[in-house]
Amino acid sequence: MKKILYGTTALVAVGAFAATGAQAAEPIQVTVGGYFQAAFVFVDYDNDDGRRSRTLQREAELIFGGSTTLDNGLQVGVQVQLEAETCADQIDESFIYLAGNWGRLNIGSENSAAYLMHVASAPPSHWAFGLNSPNISLTGNFPHTSPVSLTSDAEKVTYFTPRFAGFQLGASYAPDACEEGGCGGTFSGSEFDDGSDGSVGDVIEIGVNYTGKWNEIEFAASGSYGTADDESTGDGPEEWSAGVRVGYAGFTIGAGYREFDSVIGDETTDWNVGVRYATGPWGVGIQYAAIEIDPNNGNRSDVQAVEVGGSYDLGPGVVLFGGVQYWEGDYDSASARAGTIADDETWVGFIGTMFSF
Template identity: 35%
Template sequence: MKKQLLCTSAIALGVAAAPASAQDWNLDWGGFFQQHIAYADVGGTGVGASDFDGIQMLTNAEIIFTPNITLDNGMTFGINVQMEALNGGGGTDGIDESYMSISSDTFGRIDAGYENSAGYKMMVGAPQVGSMAINSPSASAFIPFDGAYDGGGGGNFRQAGLSSYTEVAGNNDVARISYYTPSFSGFTAGISYAPSGAGNAQNIFPVDRNVGLVDIFDLGVNYSQSFGTTDITLAARWGTGDLQGAGSDPETWGVGFQVGFSGFTFGASYAENSNPGNFDEEGYSVGVAYDAAGPWTFGLEAYLGEIEDGSAVTHDDYEFYKLAANRDLGPGVSWTTYLLYGETTDGPTGSSIDGTAIGTAINLSF
């Protein structure tokens, strides 16, 4: 299948010793723009007096700045700043991620700044065809989630109840430093540390280690290799942090794989979040994609998640399914059509919202 890459101390390396006078900065930039339109039919007891039936629209777009320079010693220095193309996106001022990278073929890579963890970035799951993700909260743009599906009021963004791409207690794009090893015969490892779980692409200082989620560690491993006509990718991650005032520490872990041959790609993932207060989450993705001869790719995918409080009182469920086709129209231009079905249920009340959406999108990547 057509593949897309999702997208410590440097002083000790002596990287500043070589002059940079012979090089010029590559003032690179790019981004993406996805425009969706869908017809939705939504029902269930959780809808109440609302009416979500009819045509809905979703825009997902970013401008990404990636200037970089490679010195005579082979070290590359660069930044990645991702600006949301809509008001209210990313952080307070619309910046999603902002970090510096230092890398070389022999050293590996350091990322320092506001970014997701190594565990998050190295995970893999069911193949996604087209631009509408169900291994994430994105589908709620057309089929809203039941208001009670929230982990007891704590939310579950970046947690396994909604996605196998998890973070410890759902922290996201906080100040973090990560190191990734070079690839050794397809094997790569990464480790991350974040002083605090607060601050989405914004400075929070100094960190008070008596408040909130602090000292977050994440580990990730990824193995990707080809054997003849078969491509294999395996991934695993684990992370933990210290939540002040809680009786236990939050944790997350997950595993995933993809196997591709003869135009087919099969994949799956499983993840868990253990949170103090016993609101634990788990979920898994499973799916298959087929890269047909010519410009078309087809896919069938599912994500199922749940939230438990350790008793019979709360058992919230999430299930979404997607059938999709994607056609390449030209360099950086594709067209996606999809059929979605989704349902979220609140266990204690029995409240639920379910719906079906038929959608299409034009995707631009530049």
């Protein structure tokens, strides 16, 4: 479920159907791009039993993609994202697409329309290290994520309308929550399960967003909804989210919100808010995120975090970034606390760089 923003936002990437490709009626010519990011991380936590206080985090991908325009005006393309390190999901996302003045159709392993069209607060330092749905978790605490993501990169079909008067609608359908023969996402199972094992199927995720500009003020807002069937219980999970972002004179202010109701009655509320300022190669910001998990057994968990950070563009495709995070957790029981390190307080500092190519 990694976000690949290519120096912009997923919102813009979804809204733009035109892309550079080969000449009309020529075969698809595949090019290679990608990124490599690494950061030194230093952690100071109250619950430090058996835990290292420093580490080196890295993450990289090679991205293969290409497109062409047929004689009838139909644009077709392909994208494959290959992890540049050994991991369980070696191929992150892989899909084909068709596009024209009627919209765009994605087929394959890719995030849903609800996820891609979501708007939220901007990360203070770098898109992979913010508090909202980061690519790299620096603490192992409960993840903060405000976009709807019932299926992650599960195999699906997604349609995006053209943008009319600033509005765009997208819808995704996934027969199950399985990805490339293995099962990930929020719910697992195998591709041909009947649902009796607790996995879900017939997942529908819908998103809508608006982008506009008045004088020097840029505005974006989104809303999304997801639902699925659980054949073992006859009832399925539901998830919805909303977000807003406003930009003016180098400042970007945003917020995102999500609610999730599981099959067994667990409820999760997740939200974030932040502001970032950028001028020339410099950027600084602050972000706050909180998550409340209220399971049906009553063992509630609350985790909140703040990040202050910044970035500096050294040149095309090369950025330095760094920041400080503060985490605090409140748990009703030892079982709710298990697997986390935010028992009381956790401080995190990081500094790193990313090369894009």
